[in-house]
Amino acid sequence: MRGLLLLLLFGALAACGGGASDVTASSVASGAARLSLVLQNVAGQASTTVYANSMTTLVVSLSDAKGVPLSNRIVKLSVNTPSLGKISPDTVLTDSFGRAQSQLISNDNTGADVINASIDVDGKSYSTAFNYSIRSLDFILGIPRLDLSTLSAGGSVGVSVSLTNSETGLALDMPLSVSFNSPCADAGKALLSTPVLSIVNIVNGVKAASASSTYQDKSCAGADEITATATLGGISRSAKASLTVLAAAAGNIEFVSAVPELISLPGTGGNTSAVVQFKVKDLQGSPLGGQWVDVVLNSSVGGISLVQSAAQSQPGSGLVQVVVNAGSVSTVVRVTATLRGANPSISSQSNALTISTGLPHQNGFSLSANIANPEFYSVDGNEIVLTARASDRFGNPVPDGSAVSFMTEGGIGTIAPRCSMVNGACSVTLLSSGDRQKLVGAGRMTVLAHMVGEESFNDLNGNGVFDSGESWSDQGEVFLNGNETAHAAPLSLLAVDGSVYVEPFIDFNGDGIYNGPDGQYNGVLRSSSIAGSVAKTIHVSSGKVIIWSASSLGSNVLTYPLSAGKLCASGSLISQFAFAARDSNGNVLPAKTQVDLEVIQTVLVDALGNAINNPAQLTGLSSFIVPSTSAVSSFAGTLSAVACPIPADAQLVVKVKFPSGMENSQSVPLN
Structure with a gap:
């Protein structure tokens, strides 16, 4: 006789219970430890409320009963309701101040949820919890700003809108999709890049959120009205601006290309300059050489500069080429080219050039798997996909082509040694193979991903660089953690079959020994006021435990x-x-x-x-x-x-x- 089963999901509880209370850690001399969670809003203030579709900093603090910080402890983080958001990364290591940071990434939904934190001390688990709510955010969409009010036939112009938190009056500190359209674009007489994501830049120490598009004339010839529209949490805002597009005249100038469109700040190891090209045409639209073109930048913040202020179009191709050099501040800039002597003025503008570090920071690097528990232990040749993602400290994706390297615990399994980033992400395939008895934990394997980057820091004064007194994630050389416990240096461990497994490390400086945290901020965005300041890089990394589930x-x-x-x-x-x-x-x-x-x-x-x-x-x-x-x-x-x-x-x-x-x-x- 067959019947039916009522399935009730059990919830696992930590050994010492939940709640935002002290937890006991037997390895601490005082016999007690305190674990606390704080959410910080964009103003750096503690809050129990976050906005939908946003990223909020989660600060973890760990100390003993006397208030002495506990460092090098792994804290595991999770939420009760994944449909409302997630924690990334979901494991953090406390620094010398007993602090660690992660990010609460909320979805479009509103409601209330619980953040759970737990630590393992001497084989015992302890936990605490933090209640928070998610609500919708109203925002202000600024009037579209056109860098040119009159555009030559066939020319292009940048259009941007500002985005402001209507409650705080500060920059909307989250990526938001903004769409642009116009009657000419709808009729196929112009092109508008749409939709685009807003970005946050620091200008003169102040955050500013904006979304930038490019308007390219095809045959508009007259008045056009550009409308920008954005929606957040069910709230929609739009704004309009007018543009006059000239009919074909004695000549025109068109933007051709900017290579690369992402350039790096000096000292970060990437390309610090970009080549921008325009093309001069005659009345019939044919290339026209020998014409002088004056060029200017729409911003000089941080010392952004042009190698030359004017250039002559090349015979035959009509091309005009200028070079833009990055300054010392992360921002977005455009080049405006004006045909000398034209009346009325004939101008065009380049696409936006993004200036940033080009280097991933530790808090911006993560590794994920499409399947956490594949059938790997009993079967060879099964596969899953691992994806690494990386952004610089301003949230910009690292340059395309940036390399990520991978290694597996004990060399078990088959994985590509590296992949190259495209739009801030790249993936490799992991196949089941090898001697499972060489793993440290039965059916549990750690995969390590790493790439050259910099340590993360808390920019308390908002000037975009690390200053004395600001906290940072002080890291040693990267090593593969084989037993999933908190330890500061590689260990010699026993595999399942009793053989010795020595956790491998990446010898960044090539001296043949493991080097731990050095007590210095290792990154490229260091204030010149710090004595003996030297820009340095490290390996940023992320480890992922893959469960090699058995077929029994x-x-x-x-x-x-x-x-x-x-x-x-x-x-x-x-x-x-x-x-x-x-x-x-x-x-x-x-x-x-x-x-x-x-x-x-x-x-x-x-x-x-x-x-x-x-x-x-x-x-x-x-x-x-x-x-x-x-x-x-x-x-x-x-x-x-x-x-x-x-x-x-x-x-x-x-x-x-x-x-x-x-x-x-x-x-x-x-x-």
């Missing part, structure tokens, strides 16, 4: 009965059981594993067909599929009977079918 059930995955006793014991018609989705290594079963539960029994009837015994039944759903997760999930179910006794041979059976097609089962008698 663990022992005793069914628990029956629970505290209420067996079915029909003392006449009870209801009993409880539990199922743990655990493999033979104690890890979670592979993702996409099909799990089915049923009661198998022999029902006896008399000569008249009446039941002599009464069948046991499952109440609720009887099957589910294991999701992508790194944690073992436990489920509770209910068994019932209309009357007692139940069949003597009644048993509860769990059957699993793994993605590979292999099957496994376990049972427990109900009497």
Whole structure:
């Protein structure tokens, strides 16, 4: 007789409970430790409220009972409701101040949720929690700013809008999609780059949020009206500006290219200059050489400069080429070219050039997997995709072509040694292979991704550089953490088969020894006021634990009965059981594993067909599929009977079918 199963998801609790209270850490001399969480808004103030579709800094503080900071401790972070947002990164290491930072990334939804933090000390787990709410944010969309009010035929011009938090009056400190359109663009007589994401720049120590587009004339010839539109959390705003486009005249000048469009600040190791080209044309639209063109920048903040203020168009091609050199401040700049002697004035403007570090910082580097628990332990050749993402400290994606390197624990599995960033991300494939007994943890493997970058710091005064007195993430050389515990230097560990595994490190300076944190900020954005200041780089890194789930059930995955006793014991018609989705290594079963539960029994009837015994039944759903997760999930179910006794041979059976097609089962008698 088959019945139905009611599945109730168990929530795992930390050893010393939740709540925003002190936790005990046995390895601390004082016998106690304090773990606290604080959300900081854009003004750097503590808050329990964040905005939808935003990124908010989460500050973790850890100290002993006397207030002495506890450093080099791994803190695990999570949220109760992933549909409202996520924590990235979800594990952080406390610095010498006992502090660590992560980011709460909220979605479009509003509501309330809980941030959970936990630490492991000497084999015991301790946790705390922080309640917060998410609400919609109103904003102000500025009137579109045109760098030219009159545009030559076939010319281009930059158009930008500012975005301001209507509550604080400060820059809208989150990326927002802004669309641009105009009647001429709708009619195919002009082109507008749309939609575009807003970015935040620091100008003269003040944050400013803006979205920039480029208007390219095709055949508009007259008045046009550009409309910018943005929507956030159900709130939509729009603004308009007018532009006059000249009809074809004695000649015109067109923007051709800017290579590269992302240039690096001096001292960061990237390209610090860009070549910008325009083309001069005659009345018939043919290239025209020998014409002088004057060029200017729309901003000189931080010392941005042009190598020359004028250039002559080349015979045959009509091309005009100028060079832009980066200054000392991250910003966006355009080049305006004007045909000398033209009346009325004939001008065109380049696309936006972004000036930034071009280097990833530690807080902007992460590694993720599309499947956390693949069927890797028992099967060779299965694969998952790992994706590394990197941004500089201003949130700009690192330049295309930036290299990320990978290594696996013990050299187990097959992975590409590196990938190249495109739009701030790149991916590699990890295949199951190798001797699983060489892993430190049974069925658990760490993958390490790293690239050249800089340490992260807290820019308290908003000037865009590291100053004395500001905190930072002081890091040593990167090493692969094989046993998932907090330790400051590589260890010699024992693999599953008893062999020695020495955690490998990346020898950044090539001296043949491991170097820990040096007590200095290692980055390119250092204030010149710091004595002996030298710009340095490090390896930024991210480790990801991949569960190599086995194609076999663990022992005793069914628990029956629970505290209420067996079915029909003392006449009870209801009993409880539990199922743990655990493999033979104690890890979670592979993702996409099909799990089915049923009661198998022999029902006896008399000569008249009446039941002599009464069948046991499952109440609720009887099957589910294991999701992508790194944690073992436990489920509770209910068994019932209309009357007692139940069949003597009644048993509860769990059957699993793994993605590979292999099957496994376990049972427990109900009497």
